[in-house]
Amino acid sequence: MNNNKIGFVESISLTLIVIISHILLNLPNEILGSTASSGPLNVIYITVLAVIIFLVFNKLFSSFQGKDILDVAEFVGGSILKKVVSIIYTLYFIFTCGILLLNFANTLKTIYLQDMPTSLICLVFILIALIANQFGFKNVSRTNAIILPFIVVAILIIFFALSVRFVPERFFPVLGYGVNNTFILGATNIFAFGQIILLFLLRSHHKEPKDTKKIGLTSIILSGLILFISVTSLILIFPFATGGEGILSIYMITRSIQFGTFFQRVDAFFILIWVLTFFSYLSVIFAFTLKITNKNLKTQNSNIPAFLIGLGVFIVTLIPQNIAQIRFAENVIYKYVCLIIVFGMSFAILLLGYLKKNKKGMVTIRS
Amino acid sequence: MKFIKKLKEFFNSLTQNDESYDFSISKETPSESQPEDLLKNQSIYPSLDVNLEYIKARYNVLINSDIKIREFMLNAKGKQFKAFLLYIDGLVDTTSINDFILNPLMLKNFSNQNNDPQIVSEAITTNISVRKVKRFNITDYIYECLLPQNSVKKISSFDELVQNVNSGDCALFVDTINFAFDIDIKKFAQRSISEPKNEPVVRGSQEAFVENLRTNTSLIRRNINNENLIIENITIGKTNKNNCAVCYIKDIANSSLISETKYRLNNLDVDYVLSSSELIQLIKDDPETTLPEIMTTERADKACSYLLQGRVIIIYNGSPYALILPITLFDFISSGEDVNLNYHFANLLKIIRGIAFFITLLLPGLYLAITIYHRELLPTELLYSIVASRVNVPFPILVEILIMELSFELIREAGLRVPSPLGSTVGIVGALVLGEAAVSASIVSPILIIIIAITAISSFAIPDFSLGFHLRIARFAYTLLGSLCGFLGIGVGLFIHLITLCSLKSFGVPYLSPYMPKTNIRNNSYLLKPVWKREKRSDFLNTKRTTVQDNISMKWREKN
Known part of the structure; x- marks a missing residue:
């Protein structure tokens, strides 16, 4: 029996935690920036799109039961394509991870760790992710599944605690910057679901392969719901022109929560939750990157690859020189890289794999 | 002159080193084969004198004060045999030795003097009487007629015999017989069953385990009235061979769990284990963690409730604590009192x-x-x-x-x-x-x-x-x-x-079962359900019998 098989709850939580980490940073702000008051509508739209895309991907995967996207790449183009795809995914994860981590570390520094260098904060996160990965993929996924409910509850608390201060008029105009920005250009906001790539890498680890579809749909719908709650909370509290003042948008709205007289400001409690979320996120991404590397190198000793991944992420965190560069990397580079790799390259590999498999099947039937 | 002599002595004492008494333990050079090792793995000899010498050597009788050897002449069917008894003073019931071992073996009563063959069965017809007689055999005769004891075993290995004598048995050696009779007449001073000192409860049993293994197993037997309760003995330690009892209910506990427990206990290569706490450290999954992985309890009722759930209990001789395994984090935050209370109070x-x-x-x-x-x-x-x-x-x-x-x-x-x-x-x-x-x-x-x-x-x-x-x-x-x-x-x-x-x-x-990985929480969550709704055993234990009670346990509520 493979000890790395994980159950339904763990699988969903792996995908959710990664998407939620993006939500905690500037994802809602980014969506509102491009759609304005039609943000909630846009979220519903991209969630539906994500569901459709997932179903298409799932259909293409139907011929490859129990295989992940790397196996499909190997089937399509042999070990060379598999290696190329693995390297692209690894670099994609390292880049995403590094940029998000730097953003979060900067935020922590701004909020309360003014005396601590950002690189040291990043190093703490990377070290913890490396330590976590020593416990293995299964334990990382279980830890995530424990942390996830706290995060979801925290987001719900934010929503309900702020509901008394919501200004419903801010929903209007419903179409924000217009139909084009909401539905045509707004479709590119599907990058918010870029981390569904994990679902394609996770396929070989499901305890029950038949649950794959259920896991994928549940993850996307729950992620969409959390994103909707976040975007709605944000837009009903702040005028969209204000945005999040360049800091964690969700953190900014927690500062508006007033809870009795005992707590002056409860936002600090949420920092603890966000910190846990980021530890989870990093350990999950490290675990996946390690999995890709190990599969590629066919090695069992994961210490050196893990160290190299950590080093790679740390180097990425050192590249941007200022907040503007981080924003650019996160909002522009990440967005388009995500669209190309997750929805472009992965789709092409799956389509080719599907066609090749069906062609082989036809030849077999004829012969 | 005397003064000069004293002065000389004084100056000498200043210059000389202080030669006060100084003792340090010298280093022993271990030889390849210790003399004690030569005495191991021996079978009992047919010659009584050889056996006697062997026992004297093995037990160091010349310097050991509490090892008792009683030599005497054994009377059986008018014949006399040389014999001796071996026991440890303070561990045996001396009254039983006098009245029920030495008395029947030594005294010459009529039936014992009678040399007639032992009649096994007899058939009498009108003029013919057919008797089936048993040929006289000293070993059978002693075993069947001269030892009015409930627990007598024939043992041919010195190692096994010595182990039993060390734990309070008495050994009978008879000339010409190449085995010894091991007679269980243990009796020693021990603490009586008292209230639990470290796990007090308001409403619950007030009986706690003591140091004696057999007393503890009897406490469990008294609480669980089921013939499927198995209490297996396993010896641990090479120098100090101590017994521990592995208890489980055969038709409930998972077989692989039982096997794993016995496997770990049987594969401890240690000289001695002093307490149950040491035993825990030797058998727990992760010896480095500070988190407890095996629960200890001094409460017999708590041990029994875990047994009935399908867990395994280990009782170590000399320790008043029973070990419960496997265990989860949530068991450690539960108290023995919880099951004695209404579930509302227990959950609070x-x-x-x-x-x-x-x-x-x-x-x-x-x-x-x-x-x-x-x-x-x-x-x-x-x-x-x-x-x-x-x-x-x-x-x-x-x-x-x-x-x-x-x-x-x-x-x-x-x-x-x-x-x-x-x-x-x-x-x-x-x-x-x-x-x-x-x-x-x-x-x-x-x-x-x-x-x-x-x-x-x-x-x-x-x-x-x-x-x-x-x-x-x-x-x-x-x-x-x-x-x-x-x-x-x-x-x-x-x-x-x-x-x-x-x-x-x-x-x-x-460790975080049943929450992570998530198993069936409905029946074994941290918070207790009402007694009538505790229908299933813990899912993560994979017990043989999963159901504790029917869906409707209170049949009296059903209308006829």
Whole structure:
């Protein structure tokens, strides 16, 4: 029996935690920036799109039961394509991870760790992710599944605690910057679901392969719901022109929560939750990157690859020189890289794999 | 002249080295084969004299004061045989030896003098009588007619015999017989069954385990009236061969769990194991972790309730604690009292204990994190009062907390170690030092006293001693992390703690079961269900019988 098989709850939580980490940073702000008051509508739209895309991907995967996207790449183009795809995914994860981590570390520094260098904060996160990965993929996924409910509850608390201060008029105009920005250009906001790539890498680890579809749909719908709650909370509290003042948008709205007289400001409690979320996120991404590397190198000793991944992420965190560069990397580079790799390259590999498999099947039937 | 002589002696004593008595243990050179090793793995000889010499050598009878060898002439069917008894004074019932061993073996009564063949059966017809007689055999005769004891075994190996004699049996050697009779006549002074001292309950059984293995197994037998309750003995240790009993209910407990338990116990290559705590360290899954992976209890009823759930109990001879395995984290926060209470009350207590768990673990760390880094959490008035109370305190908050924690740990340790009449004195001195005096002397702030006191009281609400220890150690780590980088530090601690908990297993059962990995929580959640709804056994135990009771256990409620 493979000890790395994980159950339904763990699988969903792996995908959710990664998407939620993006939500905690500037994802809602980014969506509102491009759609304005039609943000909630846009979220519903991209969630539906994500569901459709997932179903298409799932259909293409139907011929490859129990295989992940790397196996499909190997089937399509042999070990060379598999290696190329693995390297692209690894670099994609390292880049995403590094940029998000730097953003979060900067935020922590701004909020309360003014005396601590950002690189040291990043190093703490990377070290913890490396330590976590020593416990293995299964334990990382279980830890995530424990942390996830706290995060979801925290987001719900934010929503309900702020509901008394919501200004419903801010929903209007419903179409924000217009139909084009909401539905045509707004479709590119599907990058918010870029981390569904994990679902394609996770396929070989499901305890029950038949649950794959259920896991994928549940993850996307729950992620969409959390994103909707976040975007709605944000837009009903702040005028969209204000945005999040360049800091964690969700953190900014927690500062508006007033809870009795005992707590002056409860936002600090949420920092603890966000910190846990980021530890989870990093350990999950490290675990996946390690999995890709190990599969590629066919090695069992994961210490050196893990160290190299950590080093790679740390180097990425050192590249941007200022907040503007981080924003650019996160909002522009990440967005388009995500669209190309997750929805472009992965789709092409799956389509080719599907066609090749069906062609082989036809030849077999004829012969 | 005498004066000069004395003066000489005085000066000599100044120059000479001090040759006071000095003893040090010299180093022994271990030989390849010890003389004791030559005596091992021997079978009993047919010659009594050889056996006698062997026993004298093996038991060092010349210097051992409590080893008793009683030589005598055994009378059987008018014949006499040389024999001797071997036992350890203080471990056996001497009255039984006199009345029920030596008396029948030595005394010449009529039937024993009669040399007629032993009649097994007899058939009498009108003029013919047919008798089936048994040929005289000394071993059978002694076993069947001369030893009126309930437990007599024939043993041909010296090793096995010596082990039994060491545990209180008496050995009978008879000339020309190449085995010995092992007679169980154990009797020694032991503590009687008393109330549990460390796990008191208000409404529940008041019987606690004692040091004697057989008494403890009898307590379990008395509580579980089922022939499928198996109590297997396993010997542990090479120098000190001590017994432990592995108890389980055959048709409930998982077979692989039983096998794994026995496998671990049978594969301990140690000279001796002194206590059940040492045994725990030798058989637990992860020996490095400070988290307990096996539960100990002195309560017989608690051990029995776990047996009925499908777990395995180990009782180690000489220890008044039974080991329960496998175990999960949530079992450690449950108390034996819970099942004796109405489920509403039990759940209230369980919730309080859960809160106590987090307070014990996190409160000092959170206090540090909030007061150093996250002051915005506190209302301004409270923040002012905290700052005002610390005005005269010269130390940073971390040092303040460490001083108080250390003082508290010292008082706790001293309270445990001093004789009980002095315990209250230590408590009073501690309370004065920790409370009034430390605040008056401006060593610590009054708010900190409250924090430490709440933490201490919460730690006492944790039912398990070992888990309490773990929380104490972890609390120091959280305190340091909280002072280093506030909630980020606490987050680091929590994440590492969580992943450690997820990775732990107790005899194959994940430590956070049934929540992670998620199994059927409906029937075995942390909070108790009403008695009539506890229908299934814990899912993670994979028991042979999963159902405890029918869907409708209260049949009397059903209408006919």
